Amino acid sequence: MNDVRTEVEPRTAAGDVLTDIIMRTFRLYGGFLEAAEVMTKPVGLTAAWWQVLGAVMRQPLPVAGIAREMSLTRQSVQRIADLLVEKGLAEYVPNPAHKRAKLFRPTAAGWEAVSGLTRAQHAFTNRISAQVDLDDLRTTLKVMERLIEALDADQPPASDG
Template sequence: MSDVEPRTEAGDVLTEVIMRTFRLYGGFLEAAEVMTKPVGLTAAWWQVLGAVLRQPLPVSGIAREMSLTRQSVQRIADLLVEKGLAEYLPNPAHKRAKLLRPTAAGYEAVSRLAKAQHAFTNRISAQVDLDDLRTTLKVMERLVEALDADEWPG
């Protein structure tokens, strides 16, 4: 008897979704690097700042939200603080895990991205039906929930 899981059509389709997601991520990352450069950010800095625009979070919370390692977020957070784009605040829930939040300069840098970001997203979204985009978002949210609920056997 084989230990290999049987292939299913749904599994094959999800594999193609994963492969296209890798391609999309690469394209979006490239676009983000182009957009962030003129305002003195990188795509990674923007990603971490974006996670704390609404509320301060500990590095571990940012890492969980973004599916990044805590160590990589910590390096970026420290750089953002060093550059004056973010600051650490005391965390009433945990003495050692400080909260990260943007400074006025961090909010300003992200705000300066808005024009380029909107131009890019408007250009790309104009080529896809709005209902399809909404459906894509719903499916992506369901896939994230499924991933979060999955108990990886390894």
């Protein structure tokens, strides 16, 4: 019998805590996704549609830019973007910086649908945030931003091929 042993990276207290954070983040994401589905249904959206439309409420972006911003695959964003265009909630417009990568932006109907979520979103976030200290929320946001920076710095460079 072949005795192949692989060296295991030693555990650290920080690594164990980060593992717990990751597991809680999965649970938190699931809860937020469920809440988003409830909020979006009355305005004819889904949580995924809201996520993609939300990425372009400030400025139009190419699909690849939305995917990068949201840490989603370009293909999944493309599928949702095409569906939103088909439903009349968004449109593709020429991109002066790139001939083939059109910009994606909401239509008036898309703006209206997302705007219709504002009241439900504020009610939800106010209800949940009232149960957590404001300073704790601010600290959580800072830590999440630092973890995102660390993740980004840990990624291998993109290949040009």
